[in-house]
Amino acid sequence: MNMIYLWIAVIVLSAASEAATLTLVSIWFIPSAVIALVLAMFSVDVWIQVLLFFVLSIVLLLTTRRFAMRCIVKKQTPTNADRIIGMNGIVTEEIDTIKQTGQVHVDGQLWSARGTTDVPNIKKDTVVRIERIEGVKVIVTPVSEASVDKELNQKENAAQTDTTNIDQ
Incomplete structure (x- = not known):
């Protein structure tokens, strides 16, 4: 089988999978498959294409996933x-x-x-x-009762400090 068609199929399937899920499952395979496709066009050995595909996919996954997730995942907007x-x-x-x-x-x-x-x-x-x-x-x-008393004392002290500052 011609490796060019295999890499095109990997690119198309990875893109379709990514479009269907929108959760960064297969995006890492697309650039790796593009590089492998270019190597296949220059008739580089199959084992080099496959090795480079897997190594590049793993490197991309490890180096970019955290950054990509930070950009994509929306923080929850607090309400009143x-x-x-x-x-x-x-x-x-x-x-x-x-x-x-x-x-x-x-x-x-x-x-x-x-x-x-x-x-x-x-x-x-x-x-x-x-x-x-x-x-x-x-x-x-x-x-607990102790923490309620402590909180009330803190509020009273804060109120006294506020009135002291106003008096001055």
């Missing part, structure tokens, strides 16, 4: 709701992850809430920290 992540809230309806019930009051809003796999059930009036948002539900973990 994301600002509550890390905030504390109060459980207003007991959280039962199995029954899929529970609500949390945080930043003046009521959110449907679920516990984490570590703490699936949380009693009413418990102080919780918002870990993440999944759809329209917040995923929460209970906060």
Whole structure:
């Protein structure tokens, strides 16, 4: 079989595969196959064409994949709701992850809430920290009394510092 046709087929199949998936699966083979095609046109030995194809494909994969993925993968755009992540809230309806019930009051809003796999059930009036948002539900973990007191003290100290600076 003429190697020129083989390399053209590799180029076409790799391009079609890449166009179908859009996830950088076979793009590395296209330039490698083009180089091998040029070598085939100059009647270079088949083993050199194949060796160069594989070596060049591996080198391209290792050197450019991270850069290419950084350019292609879009960062998630944060929403206004994301600002509550890390905030504390109060459980207003007991959280039962199995029954899929529970609500949390945080930043003046009521959110449907679920516990984490570590703490699936949380009693009413418990102080919780918002870990993440999944759809329209917040995923929460209970906060210890000590950390709540510490946070309140920090806020009071910050408020006192602000009023002291204003008085001066």
